[in-house]
Amino acid sequence: MFRLIGETNINFIGARKMAFFVSLALVGLGVFALVMITTGQGNLGIDFAGGNMIYGYFEQPVPIQDVRNSLTADFPDAEITELSDFEEANAFIIKVKQPETEQEGRDRAIQLRQAIAGAFAENPFTVESEHVIGPSVGETLRKDAMYAVLLSLFGIIVYISLRFDFRSGVAATIATFHDVLAVLGITFIIGIEFDLLLITALLTLAGYSLTDTVVVYDRIRENLKKYRSKGEFVAAINNSINEVLSRTVNTSLTTLLVVGTLFFLGGEVLRTFALALIMGVLVGTYSSVFVASPIVVEWEARFPQRFKT
Amino acid sequence: MSGKNWRFILTGILIVLAAISLWDTFKLWTMDEATRTDLETNDPATVTAMQQKAIRLGLDLQGGIHVVLAVDTAGFPDESSRDDAVDRVMQIIRNRVDGLGVAEPQIRRMGANRIQVDMPGYTDAQRAEELIGQTALLVFKLLETNDNAALLIKRLDSAIAEIEKAKLSEEELAELEADAEDAASDAPDPSIAAELLGDTVTDTAGLFDYDENELAAEIESPLSSRLRPALVSSRTNTYWPAFSVDKKERERIEHWLNDPRVSKVFPIDVQWAWSTRSEVRESKEVYTIYFLKRKEQFLGKFLESINMSRSQTGQKVVNFALSGQPSARFSQLTGANIDKPLAIVLDDRVESAPIISSKIRGNGQITMGGSATMEDARNMEIVLKAGALPAKVEIIEKNVVGASLGADSIKKGFYSSLIGLALVLTFIGVYYRLSGIIADIGLLFNIFFLLSILAFLDATLTMPGIAGIILTIGMSVDSNILIFERIREELRTGKTVRASIEAGYDRAFVAIFDSHVTTMITAGALFLLGSGPIKGFAVTLFWGILISLYTAFVVTKQVFDLRASSQRLSI
Numbered sequence: 001m002f003r004l005i006g007e008t009n010i011n012f013i014g015a016r017k018m019a020f021f022v023s024l025a026l027v028g029l030g031v032f033a034l035v036m037i038t039t040g041q042g043n044l045g046i047d048f049a050g051g052n053m054i055y056g057y058f059e060q061p062v063p064i065q066d067v068r069n070s071l072t073a074d075f076p077d078a079e080i081t082e083l084s085d086f087e088e089a090n091a092f093i094i095k096v097k098q099p100e101t102e103q104e105g106r107d108r109a110i111q112l113r114q115a116i117a118g119a120f121a122e123n124p125f126t127v128e129s130e131h132v133i134g135p136s137v138g139e140t141l142r143k144d145a146m147y148a149v150l151l152s153l154f155g156i157i158v159y160i161s162l163r164f165d166f167r168s169g170v171a172a173t174i175a176t177f178h179d180v181l182a183v184l185g186i187t188f189i190i191g192i193e194f195d196l197l198l199i200t201a202l203l204t205l206a207g208y209s210l211t212d213t214v215v216v217y218d219r220i221r222e223n224l225k226k227y228r229s230k231g232e233f234v235a236a237i238n239n240s241i242n243e244v245l246s247r248t249v250n251t252s253l254t255t256l257l258v259v260g261t262l263f264f265l266g267g268e269v270l271r272t273f274a275l276a277l278i279m280g281v282l283v284g285t286y287s288s289v290f291v292a293s294p295i296v297v298e299w300e301a302r303f304p305q306r307f308k309t
Numbered sequence: 310m311s312g313k314n315w316r317f318i319l320t321g322i323l324i325v326l327a328a329i330s331l332w333d334t335f336k337l338w339t340m341d342e343a344t345r346t347d348l349e350t351n352d353p354a355t356v357t358a359m360q361q362k363a364i365r366l367g368l369d370l371q372g373g374i375h376v377v378l379a380v381d382t383a384g385f386p387d388e389s390s391r392d393d394a395v396d397r398v399m400q401i402i403r404n405r406v407d408g409l410g411v412a413e414p415q416i417r418r419m420g421a422n423r424i425q426v427d428m429p430g431y432t433d434a435q436r437a438e439e440l441i442g443q444t445a446l447l448v449f450k451l452l453e454t455n456d457n458a459a460l461l462i463k464r465l466d467s468a469i470a471e472i473e474k475a476k477l478s479e480e481e482l483a484e485l486e487a488d489a490e491d492a493a494s495d496a497p498d499p500s501i502a503a504e505l506l507g508d509t510v511t512d513t514a515g516l517f518d519y520d521e522n523e524l525a526a527e528i529e530s531p532l533s534s535r536l537r538p539a540l541v542s543s544r545t546n547t548y549w550p551a552f553s554v555d556k557k558e559r560e561r562i563e564h565w566l567n568d569p570r571v572s573k574v575f576p577i578d579v580q581w582a583w584s585t586r587s588e589v590r591e592s593k594e595v596y597t598i599y600f601l602k603r604k605e606q607f608l609g610k611f612l613e614s615i616n617m618s619r620s621q622t623g624q625k626v627v628n629f630a631l632s633g634q635p636s637a638r639f640s641q642l643t644g645a646n647i648d649k650p651l652a653i654v655l656d657d658r659v660e661s662a663p664i665i666s667s668k669i670r671g672n673g674q675i676t677m678g679g680s681a682t683m684e685d686a687r688n689m690e691i692v693l694k695a696g697a698l699p700a701k702v703e704i705i706e707k708n709v710v711g712a713s714l715g716a717d718s719i720k721k722g723f724y725s726s727l728i729g730l731a732l733v734l735t736f737i738g739v740y741y742r743l744s745g746i747i748a749d750i751g752l753l754f755n756i757f758f759l760l761s762i763l764a765f766l767d768a769t770l771t772m773p774g775i776a777g778i779i780l781t782i783g784m785s786v787d788s789n790i791l792i793f794e795r796i797r798e799e800l801r802t803g804k805t806v807r808a809s810i811e812a813g814y815d816r817a818f819v820a821i822f823d824s825h826v827t828t829m830i831t832a833g834a835l836f837l838l839g840s841g842p843i844k845g846f847a848v849t850l851f852w853g854i855l856i857s858l859y860t861a862f863v864v865t866k867q868v869f870d871l872r873a874s875s876q877r878l879s880i
Contacts, residue, residue: 004740055711055714085721086714086717087713087716087717088713102379102703102704102705106704109707127711128711128713128714129708129709129710129711129714130434130707130708130709131707131708131709132704132706132707132708133705133706134704134705134706136379136705137377137705137706140420141840144838144839144840145838147838148834148835148837148838148839149834151834151837151838152830152831152833152834152835155830155831155833155834156827156830156831159823159826159827159830160827163823196839196840196843197773197843200773200835200839200843200846203831203834203835204780204828204831204850206831207824207827207828207830207831207832208828210824210827210828211784211787211823211824211827211828214820214823214824214827215791215820215824218819218820218823219820222816243798244794246794247790247791247794250740250790250794251783251786251787251790251791253736254733254736254737254783254786254787254790255783255786255787257729257732257733257736258729258730258732258733258779258780258782258783259729259779259780259783260729261725261726261728261729261732261779262725262729262776262779264725265721265724265725265728266721266722266725266776267717267718267721267722267725267772269369269718269772270721270722270725270772270773270776273773273776274776277780
């Protein structure tokens with residue numbers, strides 16, 4: 001039998017105070033990001049903000065600064081990214097956000113091309129892909145995304161409360177929110193755009209983190225029956241975490257393997273998506289051990305239920 | 310064992326069904342370039358049928374155009390008329406997109422007043438935008454007389470011939486001249502155009518009779534040699550200038566006619582127009598080109614209460630009514646042009662050119678031809694209604710993905726999935742040995758089933774969809790890890806192989822089930838509210854998870870049951 005992790009007896013619950021501060025910082029960061037995004041100060045992607053995106057390549061190499069300079073006059077807020085792994089060399093993505101009207105969005109599409117064509121007369125720029133999103137579509141997408149998040153979170157909470165007891169439902173939900181907020185906070189700080197793909201990643205990691213929590217709770221539920229006579233609540237929980245640790249690590253590892261390949265080889269479109277998931281796997285693993293279970297422990301310590309789970 | 314046989318039988322049936330469902334996808338994706346182009350030219354119907362049955366690739370993977378339109382319905386009094394207007398706009402756009410020759414356009418309504426148009430594989434954004442964005446205009450026009458048209462065509466012939474000859478090098482020209490000298494004794498010099506112009510052509514039969522020397526005709530009459538008369542009024546036995554053109558020649562002719570050196574030959578009051586749709590004549594797919602009088606005789610917006618029905622003789626007819634001033638104008642127009650065709654022109658394309666059989670006053674009727682289907686009649690009804698459409702449309706979202714970007718995404722999605730899969734399979738195989746290899750086979754089944762369901766559901770595979778497949782791999786690996794770790798634990802407590810397997814599967818089931826359900830809730834929410842690519846992610850995730858449950862608890866379990874009687878378990 002080949003084992004990465006043998007039988008362990010780590011006192012996870014004992015480390016909960018330290019974990020508490022780490023989590024508090026992560027959640028704080030997430031709440032800050034959420035406030036910034038909802039008040040419109042976040043880095044919204046063009047699908048939410050509305051805007052133009054051009055994906056194209058030059059015939060000859062061009063320093064990114066030159067591309068930026070060619071656009072500063074008309075589009076001071078243009079975001080320019082150089083693509084390293086596209087089939088054609090000298091490829092760039094140019095984004096301009098938040099048009100005031102539908103018409104402005106369409107006009108910009110033409111102006112952008114003209115500005116580049118004018119600045120690089122000798123070096124033609126081929127547009128491979130173009131995306132124009134009007135402000136009304138951005139609004140619809142924002143609304144739909146919000147409903148999707150609320151709907152899925154609500155569904156998950158209801159399901160967990162039905163399957164486990166109320167306390168576990170609340171604790172699992174807190175752990176899930178913790179993970180989503182933590183990853184949102186980190187992506188905000190490192191400047192990842194908040195777009196539909198990121199929302200998708202956040203919802204996916206919510207599901208993933210819940211899976212982790214459910215697995216631990218499932219074991220706790222089973223072990224509490226055994227430990228009931230001994231009355232060692234904390235030990236029951238600590239043992240449960242230790243028992244499923246091998247699974248937790250293995251699953252995180254395999255998931256990291258696949259998400260990691262997406263990150264390195266999946267191309268520009270999926271890179272931030274994969275990055276958010278990588279963080280999600282790490283944070284989700286951490287939270288199922290250090291957040292979800294300690295909440296139940298603290299709750300029990302203050303309002304003993306004599307684990308009737 | 311008999312109680313457990315159902316699993317073998319069920320899995321067997323599912324494998325067969327999955328294989329059938331995936332067959333066309335497999336054929337299409339493994340077909341080499343040459344075979345495919347060959348099939349596309351010789352038997353396009355088969356390719357289309359295969360594409361319909363195969364997994365559909367999203368715009369982000371095969372390139373194409375995605376457009377969202379907002380219909381301005383502010384001017385409509387109530388809900389139902391707004392609704393009706395959006396439906397009609399949708400129909401018009403469907404007609405226009407069909408005319409573009411996009412393989413599988415998808416036109417869907419989004420909410421109250423938005424229409425989404427997806428044109429996979431089509432990347433001429435400018436043309437698509439022009440076509441979709443313009444407001445529909447339905448007009449009635451008369452056809453040019455055949456004699457005038459014949460004269461015009463002869464002029465067009467020489468103008469085109471000159472351009473074509475100018476393209477050829479001197480040697481090629483000499484060669485062609487030698488070949489053509491029997492029939493065309495006149496040397497191709499600039500004077501030929503003048504000579505032809507001087508001719509008054511009345512014998513139209515001769516114009517299209519080019520059997521004597523096809524090659525000469527091709528050189529000297531590049532246009533007329535490609536036209537076949539297509540419209541004759543049966544009562545008077547008169548030909549009208551509407552000609553069938555082989556679908557393959559359509560673009561070439563369009564290119565010629567749009568050349569300024571050719572289009573200047575057209576008199577100011579004459580125009581040409583294609584038919585909206587192609588039809589099959591003499592087992593060839595043909596379009597019809599019409600030579601019309603430019604003047605708009607009547608506007609479609611005056612037509613009222615348009616509906617289709619059947620006449621007493623069982624023919625399909627489309628009825629319409631007219632009132633007031635327009636009614637008088639229409640009656641004058643039809644009265645003066647009995648036995649002549651009246652072209653119904655929508656957005657500069659001729660929908661149909663029915664022959665006027667009598668003077669139409671208050672109520673008119675268009676009788677569809679004998680071969681017309683219900684669909685054709687319905688289409689005519691929609692077209693006539695389109696003329697009455699006052700709603701404006703505005704493009705509010707546009708996404709153009711180049712074909713090479715799509716190919717690039719496919720390659721990356723494909724390779725990253727493959728490598729991710731290989732890494733996971735290796736890890737599981739090494740870590741859990743024989744059991745791991747069984748789980749690996751289960752994983753492969755998982756992907757096989759998932760792809761076949763996508764093909765069966767006619768779902769669209771997008772780049773996020775590929776990410777969904779990869780995540781599914783992660784999820785089903787998790788199920789196996791949970792089960793195996795549990796079996797290991799049970800084995801460590803000294804249980805027998807059989808008992809450990811049973812306990813492992815039993816205990817792990819609850820956790821796996823719960824985690825799968827919660828992920829399915831997320832996938833469901835994303836599917837309900839997500840758009841385009843996100844939907845693709847949700848679909849693959851949802852089905853992937855469902856299948857992952859099945860493979861873990863039925864497919865790999867039945868293999869484990871076979872191993873239950875052994876003394877030691879390789880895990």
